[in-house]
Amino acid sequence: MSRLTDLIAKAKGKDADLGRELEREFRALSSRRAFGLNFERHRPENVELPGRPIRKGDKVRILPERGSSTKGDQRLWKVMSLAGRGAERVASLSLLYTDEPERAEAPVADLCVVAEFRDYIYPGLVSTGKVERGGDKPFHTVINGENFHALEALTFTHRGKVDAIYIDPPYNSGAKDWKYNNNYVDTEDAYRHSKWLAMIERRLKIARELLKPEKSVLIATIDEKEYLRLGLVLEQVFPEAEIQMVSSVINPSGVARPNAFYRVDEYIFFVFLGSAAVENIHVPGLCVSNADISEEIDSEEEGDGDPNPTPPETDRSVRWESMLRSGTDAERKDREDMFYPILVDEGLMKIVDVGDPLPLDTDRSTFQAPEGLVAVWPIRQDESEGRWKVGKAGLESLLKVGYAKLSPGSKAGKKLTPIYLPRGLRQKLAAGVIEVVGNDKYGGIEILYSANIEEKEQQREGRPRTQWNTKAHSATDHGSSLLRKVIPRRKFPFPKSLYAVEDALRFFVAGNPTAKILDFFAGSGTTAHAVMRLNKQDGGRRQCISVTNNEVAAREQERLRLSGLRPGDPEWEQWGICDYITKPRIKAAITGQTPEGQLIKGDYKFTDEFPMADGFMENAEFFTLTYDTPVAVSHNRAFESIAPLLWMRAGSEGSRIETLPTSGWGVADCYGLLTDLDQAAPFAAAIHGKDSIRIAYIVTDDERRFQSVVRQLPDTVEPVRLYESYLTNFRFSMGR
Incomplete structure (x- = not known):
């Protein structure tokens, strides 16, 4: 209806009386409310394609002058003709979507191609790098591009194949966190909510095509600004699904809301398709259990205390915890009663x-320890005064039964580290999951996980609750702080806790070691990172497809514009989300090294604890979404950009056929391509000789000949017909 208001405004300008009459009728109609979610489906979005060559017939936008911070001309023009060469090249333009014809000329260097969502697109992928440590494991893929168009391309590669989608879409907070048609949407925008709904609905409709209808799940996180609308649009897009919402604490300290309660949580929608169900897995802090261990699991800041005071020597070893508090509320002033020697x-x-x-006003140097004893205070790595996790009376009780002691790594004359058994481990001890095997020389008990731990763990309930409250999900400690370790000095706003994403996925893919997971609002790349963690825990071969654009942060944009840069310039693009955050984070996570080549400091925690510097035995490849022209596609000159799509459809695994085979056929590790049907016999023989082949692509317009080739292939190989004109195979128009 926003389009109608625009038309009414134009009508007013030409005929004021007619405009007022139309406006009156419009208000009467718009005041009627039908049942369900009703919103204005705005005109199709568009996306700028900086760096794409300007061609005759393109839709373009005229960029502002270099050095200017203004938005420039937001109207769309059509390129009617091109003249000149090099830097002197000039385009003749005609204004689009106007009643009054308007012509203009502009240097090609000042134009940017625009793709409207109503137009057909011919997408491809260009590889921009890879990291390989996983041997023959399939590749995780990262796509830099507009997620709507990337989703359309994935309908060729992954239609009905995705097991789980995890998305963290823009929260529509009114800050400069997302754009609609090249404009940031702020709190003053009267159509703020309907623009957000139009944006999310378009993408959910395509996402639905990618999910396995027989069994899959879509997970979406959101805060209080749009959770009601998101819930309703999910019901409309997935009417047959079961939908449940979980409240998850992500910031225990809370975020201030003017004249309102502090917000500590966000909401997670789970959309169950087909037979999808929550797996019975006990996750501390999330599940109902007789030995709930959701409390007192503290994170460590980088270098803050000893994150691993008692490294496990066997699979049965129990990890005690440092007494020193870290993370939030960890200073002396936060808990005066927990600052004692x-x-x-x-x-x-x-x-x-x-x-x-x-007392807070008393210097600790005034305390004199009894002769022969040393006073150990809760002093942090930066020498500031912290606090203990347990009060004096609590520690005295723990000491009496051997539940507190010095770390075996402590040495006289050096920093002494008191450690203790937190409540969760004490509950496991009481439940028999942990057993006492003796006493050690440090005054504590010696404990091990029971030899029959699997049997005991299976006796525990593992049904998750709808309220999640565990420090593992703190976005501050395990989102922002973790990201600073992996890619130091690179800032990203509000990254998710790695363990929060890992836990949400675990309930649905733990039993599927080859699951395919998609995140089309990938941001910093947390979902891919979480999938790699899950793979390490059970030796899985799960794959993650991450899609994000290369948008530069609003503040950074202003600085770059004033320095004379524009989108498309290498010096501009290097600061984009994908190039500056997502790709470096995923590469660093796999290699265990920061972008500067330093070993990542610190350990992963909770379900699987090991040094971050170990990295992961995984593979990943990075791509940029391209927009090919119909002419290039129709003459098969764009094969190099659709080659990755064929490879992805076959599983993103092994080698890839990068160019059209001169022999008329080619075979990679997991798929084959036949372009000359006269070569069907040797092609079929090669397919039969390779058990790893999953797909055979056969290029022909002749259905009879296609079926003839299919009959020569093994039953285990999926035949996929590609028409000779690639325009037919790779032209997408969904959501138009």
Whole structure:
């Protein structure tokens, strides 16, 4: 209806009385509310394609002058003709979507191609790099491009093949976090909510085509600004699905809301398709259990305390926790009663007593430890005063039963690290999951996981709750802080906790080691990172497809424009989300090294604890979405850009046929391509000789000859017909 308001405004300009009459009728109609979610489906979106060569017939936008921070001319023009060469090349333009014809001329260097969502597109992929550590495992893929068009391309490669979609779409907060038709949507926009709905609905409709109808799940996170509308649009796009919403604490400290409650949580929608169901897996803090261990699992900041005071020596070893508080509320002033001395006999390496808490206004140097003892204070890595996790009385109780001691790694004359058994481990001890095998020289008990731990764990309930509250999901500690370790000094706003995404997916793909997971709002790449974690835990071969654009942050854009740069310039694009954050993060996670070549500091935590510097035995390839021309596609000159699509459809695994085979056929590790049907016999023989082949692409317009080739192929190979004109195979117009 926003389009109608535009037309009414134009009518008013030509005939004021007619305009007022139309406006009156429009208001009467718009006041009627039908049942369900009703919103204005705005004119199709468009996307700028900086760097794409300008050709006759293109739709373009005239860019502002270099050095200007203005938005420039947002109207669309059609290129009628081109003249000149090189830097002197000039385009003759005709204004689109106007009643009054208007012509203009502009230097080609000042134009940017625009793709409207109503137009046909001919997408391709160009590889921009890869990282390989996973041997014969399939590749994770990262696509830099407009996610609507990338989703359309994936309807060729993954229609009905995706097991899980995890998305974290823009929250429509009113900040400069997302654009609609090249304009940031702010709180003053009267159509703010309907634009968001139009944007998300278009993408969900295509996503539906990608999910396995027999069994799959879509997971979407959102906050309070759009959760009601998202829930309704999910019901409309997936009417046959079961939908459930979970509330998840992501910021225990809370985010201030003016004159309102502090927000500590966000919402997660789970859309169950077909037979999809939550798997019975016990995840601490999320599931109902007799030994719920959701409390007192603390994260460590980089270098803050000893994150691994007792490294496990066997599969049955139990990891004790440092007494030193880290993360939020970790300073002395936050809990005055938890700043006290722990008195240690360095000769025996035992804790022998506990001092009283020291008032906040009293310097700790005034405390004199009894003769022969050393006072251990909660001092952080930066030498600031912190606090313990347990109060004095609580620690005294733990010491009596051997549940607190010094870390075996402690040495006289050096930093002494008190450790203890947190509540979760004590509950496991009471439940028999952990057993006492003796006492050690440090004054604590010796414990191991029970030999029959699997049997005992299976007796525990594993049904997840709809309220998730675990420190593993803190976006501050395990989103922002973790990202700073992986790609130091590169900022990304509000990244998800790695473990929050991992846990959400675990309930649906733990039992499927070859699951295909898609994230088309990939942002910093947390979903791919989480999938790699899941693979390491069970030796899985799951794949993640990550789609994100290369949008530069709003503040950075202003600085770059003032320095004379524009989108498409290499110096501009290097700061985009995909090139600056997503790809470096995924590469760093796999290699265990930062973009600067340094080993990543710190350990992964919770379900699987190991040094981040170990990386992952995974493969990943990075692509940029291209927009080919009908002429190039129709003459098969664009094969190089559709080659990755054929490879992805075959599983993103092994070698790839990069160019049209001169022999008329070619075979890669997992698929084959036949372009000359006279070569069907040797092609079929090669397919029979390779058990790893999944797909045979056969290029022909003749259905009879296609079926003739199919009869020569093994039953285990999927035949896919490609028409001789690639225009037919790779032209997409969904959502138009």
